Amino acid sequence: MPKIYVKKAFTLQHEGEKHEFAVGNHDVPAAIAAHWFVKAHTGDEPAAGGEAEQSDLAEQRAALDSAAQLLEGRAEQLQQLQDQLAERQQAIADREQSADRRDAELAKREAAVAEREQAADKAAAEAAKAAKTSK
Known part of the structure; x- marks a missing residue:
């Protein structure tokens, strides 16, 4: 599972499921990590x-x-x-x-x-x- 750092909290509707992400590090499936909306809210950890x-x-x-x-x-x-x-x-x-x-x-x-x-x-x-x- 890829690890992402969320810069701004957001909620993602993906494949009929609702995923809420708070600011911080998260381990997520590759499909979610590659999603354009997720990429818009993630970045390098400060x-x-x-x-x-x-x-x-x-x-x-x-x-x-x-x-x-x-x-x-x-x-x-x-x-x-x-x-x-x-x-x-x-x-x-x-x-x-x-x-x-x-x-x-x-x-x-x-x-x-x-x-x-x-x-x-x-x-x-x-x-x-x-x-x-x-x-």
């Missing part, structure tokens, strides 16, 4: 804590450290952009308030002009009425 594993861990740690530095840099950039956005939003709010004040002042001036025009029209009408009655 070495127990060898130098290669330590090297892989060091490489992975270096990659993680590099990714962490990149993320920290991106976080700083994001914070700067958020600060700039907050400043721009405040500037827009200030401009809107200023425009609202100018609009209110303009409305007051327009009302004052309208009152003066009405007063002038009234005075002109009274003057015309007075001129007609004095004739």
Whole structure:
């Protein structure tokens, strides 16, 4: 019987039978060992804590450290952009308030002009009425 090492647990339906395989070494019939699905889930047994594993861990740690530095840099950039956005939003709010004040002042001036025009029209009408009655 061939010996296989299962890298990822799986279940195989083969010739009407269900075979469950957990991670680890298994002795199986040759027909099962040759099955394509079994081959997809098997491989070489990993070495127990060898130098290669330590090297892989060091490489992975270096990659993680590099990714962490990149993320920290991106976080700083994001914070700067958020600060700039907050400043721009405040500037827009200030401009809107200023425009609202100018609009209110303009409305007051327009009302004052309208009152003066009405007063002038009234005075002109009274003057015309007075001129007609004095004739």
